[in-house]
Each structure stands twice: as structure tokens, then as C-alpha cells.
Amino acid sequence: MLSILVPIYNYNVYPLVEELHKQCTECRINFEILCQDDASKSILNAINENVNTLSNCSFTALEENLAHRGNRNSLAEQAQYDFLLFIDGDSIIIHPDYIKKYIVTLKDFDVIYGGRLHPEKYPSENKKLRWKYGKFIEDKSAQDRNKKPYQSLLFNNTVIKKERFDQVKFDKDKKKYGHDDTQLSYELSLLKAKVNHIENPVQHGYIDTNLDYLNKTKESLENLILLYQEQKIDINFVRLLQLYHFLNKTAATLIISKIYGIFEKSLLKNLTGNNPNLILFNLFRVGYLCSIKQKI
Structure with a gap:
């Protein structure tokens, strides 16, 4: 059924995994939650080790950095189920039926994107730029996103069929930050993958400084x-x-x-x-x- 893939770098992922585990268990589905820290050597990984105490969940801390694209590809290679849910480690689940909303639409599409929201108030003065751009430019309703389904895709909070992802994958040759989602979405458009946007957002947890x-x-x-x-x-x-x-x-x-x-x-x-x-x-x-x- 569902492999939930959580790339991490220097972040406490346990609260997120605990909520995802609870919802998957309540839905009575076959699932796994795979978390992988990209060689951050963070002290937070001691907390993240608790993920391994939850059923069908695993946490791994890499010794060598793969970069964000490589970490995502690595997680997808390890996945055993037909559907992959990519969700970043700093995401916050804001709806109690988050997993259920995906489950009811899984088989009708190749890719499903639930959206993303930023907090109502900026976290601090020196983080206003990222917060403003996220809240007033990036945060869009499913109705608006479906007008340009490929261009509106972000691969955080996105379900994709494993067979589709295996046809594209993230470009591991690219080392610079940015537009990995754009490139993957473009490749999916060439394959005419069936994309759907739904109202099932997560909250963007970590906000960059200006x-x-x-x-x-x-x-x-x-x-x-x-x-x-x-x-x-x-x-x-x-x-x-x-x-x-x-x-x-x-x-x-x-x-x-x-x-x-x-x-x-x-x-x-x-x-x-x-x-x-x-x-x-x-x-x-x-x-x-x-x-x-x-x-x-």
C-alpha cells in the first residue's frame, strides 16, 4: 500500500512520525515509514532513534552526505510498497484525517499533491521574507493548483506511484540547491502522468532566515x-x-x-x-x- 519517505537533515522528526504512524494504524493499511538523516551528525538523531521503536518505522543516519535529491532517491529505492508519500521532516500534520484523504484517491492518479501552508504569523522578524513569500505566493488552494497541475507540483506532501517515480527520479548529477521539483514535474509532464491536487496541506515547519x-x-x-x-x-x-x-x-x-x-x-x-x-x-x-x- 503506502511507503512514507521522510528525508531529514538536523531535525527532530519523531513528533511527525508518531502522528503519521497513529493515522496509518487507524486506517488499517499496510504501511512503512522510512526516515533518513543525510549525514548531519546532529545530536537530534539520538531522539530520532526512537522512531525505530514504532512498528513498521525505521530511522537511519547516513555517514556520507547524499544531498537532498540523492537522499530522496535512496529512500525510494528502499520502499517496498506501490505508493510513495514524500514528506519533509520539518512538516507539521494539521488534519487528523490526513492519511485517510490520500488513501481514498490513491488508485485514480499517478501523482497527488496535498498542498502546503505557512503559519498565520511569522516566527520572527528576521524570517519575514521566507514567510511572506510562502504565505502570499506559494500557498495555493487545490482549485488554483489544478489550473496548472504540473507547474504547481512540489515534492513535499506528495504521493506518487512507485513505478512512475522509477521512470523519472531526482537528478543526482545536480549538486546546486533548487528546482529539483521543477525538473521532476517537467519530466512527469512529458510522460503525461495523471496529476491531481487536493486540499490536504501540511504546515511548513522550519522557516529560513531572510x-x-x-x-x-x-x-x-x-x-x-x-x-x-x-x-x-x-x-x-x-x-x-x-x-x-x-x-x-x-x-x-x-x-x-x-x-x-x-x-x-x-x-x-x-x-x-x-x-x-x-x-x-x-x-x-x-x-x-x-x-x-x-x-x-
């Missing part, structure tokens, strides 16, 4: 350009790539990169401050995207 999120955004944009250059993703699949392609074709990228260089410090000051502006964040993304050619 500075950490900016650094991740930069790396993610660099990886997007690499995917574009290596023709591993179609321009029309990502709106940001369409914009980049247009600007590149009109030779505007050089002008924008110079303007970005002038205003970069002012943008960073706002985005790392206590009241980051999402419009300025989008300008930062476009400016950095246009300057990448000189950086990679």
Missing part, C-alpha cells in the same frame, strides 16, 4: 539557468525562464545586470531587514537572473 533564503534563492536561480542551458527543461514550462529568454533575445540582460549591480546593496538591505517587500524581492530575482551569466 539571509539564508536569499542565498538559497541565488543558488536556485543558478540551477534554473543550468537546467535551461543543458536543455533539461523547456522554456515554456517556467515563467521566469520565458522572461529570461525574452530579455536575452533582446540583449536586455546586460543592461538589467548593470542596473542590478548599482541597486543590489539597497535591495539586500530591504530584503534582509524587518519588513521585506515582495515586489523588491521579484526585482532582486530578475536582476540576479540576468547577472548569472557572469557568475557561473
Whole structure:
């Protein structure tokens, strides 16, 4: 029936696993919950060892880092059931019938995405940027997500048929952070996989600081350009790539990169401050995207 795969890095996963185990047991299904820490060497792994006391559950701490994509692939290879539920270790289950909602729709689709929510209030002043972008841009209803089913896929809180995942997998050759979900979703679109979006969100537990999120955004944009250059993703699949392609074709990228260089410090000051502006964040993304050619 269901293999629940939980990639971890330096996080206490036991409360999440305990809730998932409870719901799976109540649903009376065949299940397993596989947790794998990606060589963080964290002291929290002493707590995570308690996962091994729960039936059909296991926790493993890797000695060598596989990176996020490799860790997910490794978990999928170990899975014994036909359906894989990918859920990140920092997720918070907010509905008592979370597992049940997936079970009733499993056999009708290749991929089912339940969505994600951010907390109602930001956790701290220095985490406002990630919280704002998540809450006001990323958090979408199932109705909105189903309008662009492939582009709206994130592989946290997602069920996929094992046979489908084995056809695509995460690209282990990519080492930079970001757009692994985009690449996998694009490959699923080429296979015409049947995708459904439902209202079954988890809450995003760990929120990056403003500075950490900016650094991740930069790396993610660099990886997007690499995917574009290596023709591993179609321009029309990502709106940001369409914009980049247009600007590149009109030779505007050089002008924008110079303007970005002038205003970069002012943008960073706002985005790392206590009241980051999402419009300025989008300008930062476009400016950095246009300057990448000189950086990679």
C-alpha cells in the first residue's frame, strides 16, 4: 500500500512520525515509514532513534552526505510498497484525517499533491521574507493548483506511484540547491502522468532566515539557468525562464545586470531587514537572473 519517505537533515522528526504512524494504524493499511538523516551528525538523531521503536518505522543516519535529491532517491529505492508519500521532516500534520484523504484517491492518479501552508504569523522578524513569500505566493488552494497541475507540483506532501517515480527520479548529477521539483514535474509532464491536487496541506515547519533564503534563492536561480542551458527543461514550462529568454533575445540582460549591480546593496538591505517587500524581492530575482551569466 503506502511507503512514507521522510528525508531529514538536523531535525527532530519523531513528533511527525508518531502522528503519521497513529493515522496509518487507524486506517488499517499496510504501511512503512522510512526516515533518513543525510549525514548531519546532529545530536537530534539520538531522539530520532526512537522512531525505530514504532512498528513498521525505521530511522537511519547516513555517514556520507547524499544531498537532498540523492537522499530522496535512496529512500525510494528502499520502499517496498506501490505508493510513495514524500514528506519533509520539518512538516507539521494539521488534519487528523490526513492519511485517510490520500488513501481514498490513491488508485485514480499517478501523482497527488496535498498542498502546503505557512503559519498565520511569522516566527520572527528576521524570517519575514521566507514567510511572506510562502504565505502570499506559494500557498495555493487545490482549485488554483489544478489550473496548472504540473507547474504547481512540489515534492513535499506528495504521493506518487512507485513505478512512475522509477521512470523519472531526482537528478543526482545536480549538486546546486533548487528546482529539483521543477525538473521532476517537467519530466512527469512529458510522460503525461495523471496529476491531481487536493486540499490536504501540511504546515511548513522550519522557516529560513531572510539571509539564508536569499542565498538559497541565488543558488536556485543558478540551477534554473543550468537546467535551461543543458536543455533539461523547456522554456515554456517556467515563467521566469520565458522572461529570461525574452530579455536575452533582446540583449536586455546586460543592461538589467548593470542596473542590478548599482541597486543590489539597497535591495539586500530591504530584503534582509524587518519588513521585506515582495515586489523588491521579484526585482532582486530578475536582476540576479540576468547577472548569472557572469557568475557561473
